[in-house]
Amino acid sequence: xxxxxxxxxxxxxxxxxxxxxxxxxxxxxxxxxxxxxxxxxxxxxxxxxxxxxxxxxxxxxxxxxxxxxxxxxxxxxxxxxxxxxxxxxxxxxxxxxxxxxxxxxxxxxxxxxxxxxxxxxxxxxxxxxxxxxxxxxxxxxxxxxxxxxxxxxxxxxxxxx
Numbered sequence: 001x002x003x004x005x006x007x008x009x010x011x012x013x014x015x016x017x018x019x020x021x022x023x024x025x026x027x028x029x030x031x032x033x034x035x036x037x038x039x040x041x042x043x044x045x046x047x048x049x050x051x052x053x054x055x056x057x058x059x060x061x062x063x064x065x066x067x068x069x070x071x072x073x074x075x076x077x078x079x080x081x082x083x084x085x086x087x088x089x090x091x092x093x094x095x096x097x098x099x100x101x102x103x104x105x106x107x108x109x110x111x112x113x114x115x116x117x118x119x120x121x122x123x124x125x126x127x128x129x130x131x132x133x134x135x136x137x138x139x140x141x142x143x144x145x146x147x148x149x150x151x152x153x154x155x156x157x158x159x160x161x
Contacts, residue, residue: 003131004138004159005124006108006145008100008152010076015096016041018066025062031055036089039063046077046094049085056082056090073153097152099126104152111148112141135161 019041026032026039035051039059046063050056064074080093100108105123112121112130119132119141132138142156 001131001133002135002138002159002161003129004142005157006100006128006130007126007155007157008076008098009155010072010096010098010153011070012096014070014072015046015067018063018070018072019046021066022059022063025066026059031058044096044098046096048092048094050090050092052088053082053090056092060092075151075153100128100152100154101126104150108145108150111144115140115144117141 019039023039026037032051032055035055036049037051037055037059038047038049040047048056048059048063050059060079064077067074067077076097078095078097080095083091083093085091100123102123105128108128109121109123112119117132117137117140118134119130119137121128121130121141130138130141132141138159145154
C-alpha cells in the first residue's frame, strides 16, 4: 500500500554554517565595532549575547536571513524571552524545533480526515505516516498540508508505492 511520512527535521550542518556566517558578518559590520556580541550554537539551541536590544534584534535578523538562504525555515526557531545580562547587555536563547509534537500530529490528522480522502494517517513518535490505495490521494494530502500554515516546517519523505 502506498505511503509517505510527514516529518519536521532540520539540517544541523546548514544551521552551523548560518551561525558561522552570522558571526562573521557581525564581526565585520561597522555598527557592531567596539561592542561585545556573541552567537553560539549548542546541540539543539542557539545562544545570542548582544550589547543592547537594538544589536540583539539586528543579529536575529541577520541569522534569519542566513538560515533562509541556506534552506532552513525560520519556523524551526523557538525564541525564548530576551533576558538582560550584565552591563545592559541582552541575552536570547533560541531552541531548534525538530519533530512533530503529539498535539501538532493530532491537528495534522484532523485536517487530513476532514478532506474525506481514502487515506489512513497515523502518528509514529515524532512523525506522521499517511497511507492509502491511490498515490493521487497521497499527493492531494501533500498539497493540502503545503497550503496550510502549521507554525512548523514540514517535509515529505519515504514515498513508497
